[in-house]
Amino acid sequence: MSIELTEEQKILRDTLRKLGKEKLDKLTIESDRADEFDHESLRLLKEIGIFGLPAPVKYGGSEANATMLTIVLEELGYFSPSMACTLIGHLALVRPLYLGGNAFLEEKYFTKMAKEELGAFCLTEPEAGSDAASLKSKAVLDGDEWVINGTKCFITSGGVADFYGVWAVTGPGKGANGISLFYVDKDTKGLSMGKVEEKMGVRGSQTAEMIFEDVRLPNEYMCGGRGKGLKLAFEGLDLVRCGLGGVSVGLAQAALDQSIQYMKERRQFGRPIAQFQALQFMVASMAMKIEAARALTYQTAAMYDSGRHGTDLITKSSMTKCFASDICMEVTTNAVQLFGGYGYMKDYPVERMMRDAKILQIVEGTSQIHHHIIGRNLLS
Ligand SMILES: Cc1cc2nc3c(=O)[nH]c(=O)nc-3n(C[C@H](O)[C@H](O)[C@H](O)COP(=O)(O)OP(=O)(O)OC[C@H]3O[C@@H](n4cnc5c(N)ncnc54)[C@H](O)[C@@H]3O)c2cc1C
Structure with missing residues (x-):
């Protein structure tokens, strides 16, 4: 699905993409190897105002909607899944504050968010x-x-x-x-x-x-x-689950892009492995599923932004989170397969991507819990 981005959305996406290529990519590899919190990526993201995005304008934030936040999370999923998860934890506190915050809490914590506090x-x-x-x-x-x-x-x-x-x-x-x-x-x-x-x-x-x-x-x-x-926590999860769809799509896209590039370079039986139809079919299937997950994710974000909250949105956010994270796991696993033995080694990024993908099926409701929510809502 190609969504029509506004000028503001394009600027933010391009800023993140540039930061991702120039800095986040490398920092992601380093923090994964060191198994250490990526303070530098957090600092860089704060510098461009990412954590203040959801706070209301009157407290110094940008009042970014779900579509805007999903675009951000898709880029972070591509370049820095760790920072995407860090942002997701932060975002889970936003909607409860909008819905249930008294004047004191709103002022104190939205102002903190606008000042890029985490x-x-x-x-x-x-x-x-x-x-x-x-x-x-x-x-x-x-x-x-x-x-x-x-x-x-x-x-x-x-x-x-x-x-x-x-x-x-x-x-x-x-x-x-x-x-x-x-x-x-x-x-x-x-x-x-x-x-x-x-x-x-x-x-x-x-x-x-x-x-x-x-x-x-x-x-x-x-x-x-x-x-x-607990009601506030669950109401906040619709936004976060849609956002996790964005993270999943971004990470899956990164694994697909890496695979395509590798398949054109790697030669076996006297030709690039990209020429083997079995592998072309794998790539086609990965790309189709990513597109489907992306379409569902942005459709859910649009539904969220239209204010149509309620059971249908809960069902749709569950579908988005579950479907996109399952796709991400499948695509990253297939990416390792396409790299063969090299995919299993830490010299190539798909090994890290496959490990990063797994958490997306667990946090903010496991895939099993989402099947339960979707089934219950459809049958009630
Ligand atoms: C890296 C990471 C970061 C996290 N970040 C946060 C965070 O910031 N804040 C926070 O509060 N939590 C966080 N969590 C916790 C996460 O949300 C939980 O791990 C998740 O909700 C699952 O709970 P559990 O681990 O206790 O598994 P369990 O609930 O014990 O589930 C075990 C298994 O049983 C299945 N299961 C459970 N109930 C049912 C059922 N009714 N029907 C069918 N199957 C079922 C599950 O799908 C799973 O396969 C994080 C977890 C991880 C691993």
């Missing part, structure tokens, strides 16, 4: 992954302050973020309706980083445990009111 989404716990409603972290009212205790795991940008959105039980026994959302600054007393994970892919992003020990917050740090936290 947010991290703290929902998952050791015993609460796909079943987010079973989380155990607690927030208890003590006078006019909430006291939060609990441990979150697998938090993207844990320990490097400037602020955190954390979900905790405020109404024990009420399940999904007993969970509230709080925004917390990084230097708040009682907040610390635990284990930093060693990962298969997106090794330039940081994934860490975050520990909340008697973290005290005034009531105004609660977003959306008591018991409304």
